[in-house]
Amino acid sequence: MTVFKTPNLSWNGSLTSLNKSDVEYIIVHHPGAENYSLMDAHREHRDTQGWAGIGYNYYQRKSGTRYIGRGQNQGAHAGGTYNPKSVAYCIEGNYSTEEMQKHTYEAAVEGVKELMDFYNVPASNVIRHSDCTGTTGQTECPGTNYPWSQFKSDIGGSGTDSTSSGSSSSGAPRYGDDDLTFRQAHGDVWGDDGYEWLQEALNDLVNAGLTVDGVFGQNTLDATRDFQDMYNLSYAGADYYGVPGPTTQAKIEELQNGGSSSSGLPSGMLRRGDRGDGVRAVQEALVEANFYPDRNASNNGVDGIYGPDTENAVERFQSVYLSNEVDGIYGPNTREKLEEVM
Ligand SMILES: [Zn+2]
Helix, strand or coil: CCECECCCCCCCCCCCECCHHHCCEEEEECCCECCCCHHHHHHHHHHHCCCCCCCCCEEECCCCCEEECCCCECCCCCCCCCHHHEEEEEECECCCCCCCCHHHHHHHHHHHHHHHHHHCCCHHHEEEHHHCCCCCCCCCCCCCCCCHHHHHHHCCCCCCCCCCCCCCCCCCCCCCCCCCEHHHHCCCCCHHHHHHHHHHHHHHHHCCCCCCCCCCCHHHHHHHHHHHHHCCCCCCCCCCCCCCCHHHHHHHHHHHHCCCCCCCCCCCCECCCCECHHHHHHHHHHHHCCCCCCCCCHHHHCCCECCHHHHHHHHHHHHHHCCCCCCCCECHHHHHHHHHHC
16 A cells, blocks of 8 residues: 655745646656655755745655655745646655665655556656756756656556556555555545545535535535635644644534534534524624624514624624624634624
8 A cells, every 4th residue: 555654844934735636747856865854855945945845745765655745735846837737756865876776666656656546647747857848957857867767667557557566565665554545644534434524514614515425525625625724724733735634623523512612602604695593693692792683673683594684793793803804704713702702
């Protein structure tokens, strides 16, 4: 099984996320250094080059251990033309001066095939850094000794075919059980049951409107990102953007467990067009805070329907207590302020 470790990297600045569908190329690199760890690359790119951090999307040691670097964020490795439409797979070593060892090679074949499968990139679009037109420097990368034609042959085919390799169990290095597989690190954290749970939670907490089918598709990815944005889960050390990993899972559980706190206010999002008990609870809280949905209506407009009057009341409340978030949409920040004021 192909494994990518998810290191705990601290970034200097924010990263730009890369849509899977934007990835046309997988670009193979070497760092040009015989002994060069993931952290060596990360520190050099961040502290010497002044970038956000390691420029490669994926990094493989000679041992075969693979890491997610920038992952599904835009890399810094092949110039401005290629970076937005490619991911980098960098293999430790200097293949202008040394030969690649067999187990390193086999791990590279396996890792790149996994990326081809994940990003839906054909073998013809797996290229060397030196193949990138218009880039300066590194013209030999990944090195003149890199067994490129053999490599292209071994990754050949659709990239989804695993029958042609057959070598993964013999020569490839093995990894500990605590490692995440590549797919796990990119989203397949909980399997089908977990996804259904996730989809139900996102529907409940952020009105995601997902079909609960246990499939982690684009809509679930987008909703996961929305959720992470909403709860500020995009900091360094948290889960990768769009990955429902431990940080995201913990936040969901926290919200579900505290979902109906003593205030009775719902933990998710509500907006114009919603209706039900959650809306009613919000309306009651607004009344208590003296922001009446409709002072002239019966029951001050508390009717369980999130119409224009309720939206307006939320906006008025936000303009006083959350002046940078005046959108008329009830969410976690509005909830927190309402609970303070009530
Ligand atoms: Zn390179």
